[in-house]
Structures are given as structure tokens and as C-alpha cells.
Amino acid sequence: MTRAPFIPTLRAAALIAAGVLSASAPVQAAEVILPVAETATVGAGPAARAPGGTAHGAQGNGPDIVALAEALVDAATRREALAPPEPPPEIAGGARAAGLRASLRPETEIERPVILLGDVFGGLPPEAARVPVAHAPNPGERLVLDATYLSALATEYGVDWTPVSRFVQAEVSRRGYEVGRPEVLAALRQRLLETGMPPGGTITLNALNVRAMVGTPEAARVRVRDLYYDDRTRRFNALLEIPANAPDARSVRLTGSVHVAVEVPVLARPMRREMIITEDDLRWEEVRDTDLRPDIILDPADLIDHMARNGIQAGRPVRANQVRLPDLVERNDLITMVVETPFMTVTARGRALENGALGQTVRVANLASDKELLAVVQGRNTVTVRPELLAAAR
Numbered sequence: 001m002t003r004a005p006f007i008p009t010l011r012a013a014a015l016i017a018a019g020v021l022s023a024s025a026p027v028q029a030a031e032v033i034l035p036v037a038e039t040a041t042v043g044a045g046p047a048a049r050a051p052g053g054t055a056h057g058a059q060g061n062g063p064d065i066v067a068l069a070e071a072l073v074d075a076a077t078r079r080e081a082l083a084p085p086e087p088p089p090e091i092a093g094g095a096r097a098a099g100l101r102a103s104l105r106p107e108t109e110i111e112r113p114v115i116l117l118g119d120v121f122g123g124l125p126p127e128a129a130r131v132p133v134a135h136a137p138n139p140g141e142r143l144v145l146d147a148t149y150l151s152a153l154a155t156e157y158g159v160d161w162t163p164v165s166r167f168v169q170a171e172v173s174r175r176g177y178e179v180g181r182p183e184v185l186a187a188l189r190q191r192l193l194e195t196g197m198p199p200g201g202t203i204t205l206n207a208l209n210v211r212a213m214v215g216t217p218e219a220a221r222v223r224v225r226d227l228y229y230d231d232r233t234r235r236f237n238a239l240l241e242i243p244a245n246a247p248d249a250r251s252v253r254l255t256g257s258v259h260v261a262v263e264v265p266v267l268a269r270p271m272r273r274e275m276i277i278t279e280d281d282l283r284w285e286e287v288r289d290t291d292l293r294p295d296i297i298l299d300p301a302d303l304i305d306h307m308a309r310n311g312i313q314a315g316r317p318v319r320a321n322q323v324r325l326p327d328l329v330e331r332n333d334l335i336t337m338v339v340e341t342p343f344m345t346v347t348a349r350g351r352a353l354e355n356g357a358l359g360q361t362v363r364v365a366n367l368a369s370d371k372e373l374l375a376v377v378q379g380r381n382t383v384t385v386r387p388e389l390l391a392a393a394r
Contacts, residue, residue: 109173147163177217214246222244310322325357337383339387
């Protein structure tokens with residue numbers, strides 16, 4: 001018996017159905033067993049016929065066409081269900097770093113406002129390391145990433161890394177630049193010089209309780225929005241913007257004063273009473289001009305070779321009444337009196353009636369005549385009797 005002529009048509013329809021169904025939603029395919037049609041018995045009677053009058057008992061041992069179509073559909077469904085999932089879309093303009101081996105960076109310091117994948121994991125290719133993954137902390141602050149977050153981050157971006165324990169963590173800190181007193185003083189000085197402050201003036205702020213952090217050195221600036229300066233009292237009132245032109249800038253009101261510094265000689269070590277001051281005992285120090293009293297000694301020559309009347313503290317300006325010249329002539333000491341005239345110089349022995357320092361006028365007595373004279377101290381136990389003083393003594 002010959003094969004029915006419509007068998008190829010049914011096989012083609014089964015293949016078409018399989019192709020269409022393969023694009024449908026995936027389902028879990030079960031194992032398909034193809035039924036085998038009954039074969040004709042050798043020596044039997046007339047072949048059995050299908051209800052439609054079609055003979056199918058002569059198909060031999062081949063599988064049934066309907067079962068073949070179902071098997072093809074099940075095979076296509078199974079193939080789609082077991083296929084790997086589609087990769088997620090590309091991120092940040094670059095392909096996902098799938099399957100990349102990397103090592104964790106325990107500590108990282110950045111300056112940018114975003115954290116890149118390469119800031120957390122090392123050993124990544126450049127295109128993967130440049131992928132932004134999170135916002136950076138504020139300038140001057142740090143962000144701690146725990147093991148759970150790091151594991152999720154590695155899974156999401158396809159990095160081949162697994163935490164060895166739940167205590168693993170990474171720290172990302174953002175470098176910060178402080179906007180503080182130096183920046184405030186620089187901005188104020190520029191504006192105060194424009195309004196008449198002395199070039200050598202020193203600015204003193206009454207209070208400054210503002211501290212701001214910025215992400216770059218260029219952003220560490222202060223803007224003076226308003227300023228009033230009294231050149232008579234040297235006091236000012238200013239309104240500042242800290243940091244300048246920033247979205248989170250704060251307006252700060254400051255008051256202060258301007259002082260002109262004057263260098264004065266001060267003692268480098270304490271001096272006890274009647275100690276002689278030498279050049280090595282002095283050093284220079286800046287003092288506000290408003291703190292200087294009229295009797296403060298400004299010339300070191302007025303201190304060198306002078307004697308402290310009483311104890312003097314170190315590091316403080318010295319007043320004129322705190323020092324004096326040492327005595328070169330002491331009372332009751334024998335002295336040499338010198339009388340100089342345009343024609344001759346006469347010396348005589350005398351006795352000092354009072355103490356005297358260099359250049360001071362003291363009373364002396366002539367040992368020969370026991371007359372009291374006025375003389376000027378010229379050196380150790382030496383005085384000069386001037387003619388006019390000699391005439392006055394007569």
C-alpha cells in the first residue's frame with residue numbers, strides 16, 4: 001500500500017507551527033513521547049481504514065504526524081526556556097563590565113561629586129572603571145560601604161567579586177578645602193585697602209564662627225557684599241558671602257578693627273634689679289600702635305648699657321622710668337677732677353658727694369681746699385669741672 005499524498009503537507013504545517021510558537025512566552029517543557037502507529041499483521045485481511053476512508057495502517061513503523069508536530073513544538077519551547085537571559089541595557093554610554101575580576105579598594109579619596117566603579121573596585125578596564133555608581137559624600141566627609149552594599153554593587157555591574165565575610169567594608173572619602181579665617185582676612189584686606197586702610201595695617205576680627213568646606217581649591221573664596229570702614233577709629237562692619245557664589249552660601253555679618261603694627265625692642269629674658277642690659281638681651285616684637293604709651297622706649301640705644309631700676313618682665317615694651325644708666329661715681333668715692341681751659345688742663349683729687357651716671361652733673365669736693373664744686377661725670381670715678389661751673393662755685 002502506498003503512503004498517503006497529504007503527509008508532506010502535514011509535516012510542513014507542523015514545522016511552521018513550531019516556528020511560530022517558539023516566539024511565544026517561554027513555558028516549562030515536559031518530555032514528549034512519540035506514539036507509534038499500529039502495523040499491519042502479516043497475512044491479515046484487508047487493511048483497516050480511517051473513518052475518512054484514508055488508509056494509514058500501511059505507514060509501517062514511522063511516528064504519527066500529529067505527534068511529530070507536537071514534539072517539534074515542545075522542542076522549540078524547551079530550547080527557549082533553557083536559553084540564558086538577555087543582558088541588561090548598557091549604562092553610562094559603555095557596556096556592562098560583566099564577568100570582570102576585580103579587587104576591593106578598602107580606602108579611596110576622591111575630589112569629584114560622584115563615585116565611580118573604579119573607586120570601589122580595582123583592576124577594572126578603563127571603560128568600566130569610569131562608570132558612575134553613586135553620589136560622593138560632602139566635601140570633607142566620608143562614606144562607608146558595607147559588605148551587603150558592595151555585594152549588590154558587584155552583582156549589578158557584573159564584577160566578579162564576593163565578600164569574604166559580612167565585616168568587609170570600603171571607605172570613600174571626599175577631599176575638602178576649608179573656607180576659614182585666612183580666606184576671610186584676604187577678602188577683607190582687599191576691600192579695606194580700597195577704602196583707606198593703612199597698607200601695613202593688621203585686621204582683627206571680633207568673632208568668626210563660620211566654617212565651610214568646598215570640593216576644590218578654586219571654590220574656597222569669600223565675597224564681601226557690603227563694607228563700612230571708619231578711618232578715624234579704624235573699625236569696620238562687613239557682610240560676607242561664604243563660600244562665594246555657591247548654592248549653599250551663607251551670609252555672615254562681621255565686625256572688627258584695623259591696627260598698625262610697630263616694632264619695638266623688648267627684653268628676651270627677665271631682668272633683676274640693677275642688672276645691666278646688653279644687646280644680646282634684646283629682641284624685636286610687633287606691638288599695636290594703639291597699645292603704645294608715650295613713655296615706651298623705641299630706640300634700643302636707650303636700653304643697651306642701661307640698668308634696671310627694678311625687675312622687668314621679658315617680652316613686654318620697656319618704659320623709660322624702668323631703666324637708668326649705671327652709676328660711674330658713687331658717694332664718698334675718691335675721684336679725679338679735670339679742669340679744661342683753652343690754654344691748659346688741670347687735674348686735682350676730690351671726693352664725690354653723691355652718686356652719678358655718665359653725663360650727669362654731681363656735687364664733688366676738692367680735697368685741697370675742701371670747696372664744693374659741680375662736675376659732670378665723664379667715666380669711672382672721673383669728672384670734668386667746666387669753667388662756668390667753677391665760676392658758679394665761687
